[in-house]
Amino acid sequence: MRMTLRQLAVFVAVAQEGTVTKASDAVKLTQSAASMALADLEDGLGAPLFDRLGKRLQLNDLGRYLLPQALEILGRCESFEQIAKGELQSIDLRLGATLTISDYLMPDLMAGFLKKQPQAHLQLQVGNTRQMIEAVSQFQLDLAMIEGSCHLPQLHSIHWRDDELAICCSPDHPLAQLKRALTISDFENVDWILREEGSGTREVFDHAILKDLKHANIRLTLGHNEAILKILAGGLGLSCISKLALVPMLASKQLVALKTPFWELKRPLYMLVHRHKYQGPGLKAFMQYCSMPT
Numbered sequence: 001m002r003m004t005l006r007q008l009a010v011f012v013a014v015a016q017e018g019t020v021t022k023a024s025d026a027v028k029l030t031q032s033a034a035s036m037a038l039a040d041l042e043d044g045l046g047a048p049l050f051d052r053l054g055k056r057l058q059l060n061d062l063g064r065y066l067l068p069q070a071l072e073i074l075g076r077c078e079s080f081e082q083i084a085k086g087e088l089q090s091i092d093l094r095l096g097a098t099l100t101i102s103d104y105l106m107p108d109l110m111a112g113f114l115k116k117q118p119q120a121h122l123q124l125q126v127g128n129t130r131q132m133i134e135a136v137s138q139f140q141l142d143l144a145m146i147e148g149s150c151h152l153p154q155l156h157s158i159h160w161r162d163d164e165l166a167i168c169c170s171p172d173h174p175l176a177q178l179k180r181a182l183t184i185s186d187f188e189n190v191d192w193i194l195r196e197e198g199s200g201t202r203e204v205f206d207h208a209i210l211k212d213l214k215h216a217n218i219r220l221t222l223g224h225n226e227a228i229l230k231i232l233a234g235g236l237g238l239s240c241i242s243k244l245a246l247v248p249m250l251a252s253k254q255l256v257a258l259k260t261p262f263w264e265l266k267r268p269l270y271m272l273v274h275r276h277k278y279q280g281p282g283l284k285a286f287m288q289y290c291s292m293p294t
Contacts, residue, residue, distance in 0.1 A: 005077060007041040008070045010034050011049060015067050016140055018056050068276030071139060075278035091120035091282030096135055096144035098200055099225060100163070101269065102126045104244040106145065113289050120282065128223070130198035136272050142283055144272040145290075147200025147242075158271040160290060165204055165265040166257040168246055169238045176256050184212050184262055191219040191237035193228050200267070201225075205240040208263050229255065240265070 006027075013023035013034075024034035042048050049063035059067065097106045102124065110122050125141060129148030135141045136155055150157050167187075169176055175186060187209075195201040202221075210216055219237055222228050225245040232239055233254040249255040271287060273279070279287075 003041065003044055004037075005074065007037045007044075008074055010037040011041055011063075012067065012070050012074060012139075014038060014050065014057055015059050015063065016138070018058070020057065021055070067139060068274065072276070072278035075280050079280060091117055091285065093120070093282055093286055094123050094125070094140070094142050095286075096125045096127065096132045096141040098129050098132055098145065098147045099126060099195075099223075100147055100201065100242045100244060101145045103225065104242070109290060113286055116289065117282075117285065128196065128199040129203070132272065136274055139274060139277065142273070142277065143287065146270050146272050147267065148203045149200075150270065150272055154275055156273050156275050158273070158287070160269045160271045163267050163269050164243050165201065165240050165267065166243050166246060167238055167240055167260050167263075167265075168249075168255045168257050169232055170235045171253060171256050172235055173238065175238070175258060182258060182260060187213055187238070188215070189217070191217050193220045193222065193231050193237040193239045194218055195225070195228070195241075196221045196223050199223075201241060204265060204267050208265060209240060212263075 006029075009027050010023060010029070013026040014020060017023045017026055020035050020038065021031055024031045027034065029037070038049075045062075047062055048060065049066065050057035051060050095106075095110075106124060110124065114120055114122065125135065127135070129146045129150075132141070132144040132146050133150050133152065133155065136144045137152060145160065146157075147163065175182060175190065178186070192205075194205060220231070222231075225241060228239050228241060229245065229249050231237070233249065238258075243257070246255060246257060250257060271290060273283075273287075277283075
């Protein structure tokens, strides 16, 4: 068969973008040229790679099987070309991070890496753990930094560092005013302001705390730490949130962290990468930089 790299590039772009129109922009071809390249590839293989749903194209079983191999071929060809030209391999990474990591860890990580690799280009996508897992599994991201757990066999979770959460509230909250050690029963009738389901922070609450509070009153769920902190500072409810997010509010005494030794609130943070993803020098360099001791 006479498969071309252009055909593979169009295949990958359509898989990532979902339509030929968007894919043609990504590979800098006209829509008709991109459509023809995809059609020629499927004709050469003797089988379709996508299910057609109107204008949207969704990978079928064969397409999902071949996508990792197409990505690896293209990645190796790019390295081959740059080495042949005597160029340093460019670093262009699509990164993802969950909210807590993106707000409090990624800015320093990305800035530090760019100082070491000034030629690098980094893009950051933010979402909850569930969204990051989906994006990596669909090869929309090269790497994601997540707070929650991932059990998909095709994804590799690499322990990166640990994080600690705390139960927090306003200094005026009744539990903050108690002059004795707190017990689990003290939390049975409080209002909780929490992150949404699918977030790593919520996963910790559900596993560590909800088992002891069968009738917990989850009064409000929000998609961002800062919104939760403002509501808590206004005197409403308690939350379970990363100490990374709490530092400024604790320092200004707008919030207090309650002592809850009966709950284990430490959690690992992970780097998440697809097992079939070609790890070029740039991706390896970023992963190595993130693993350096702080």
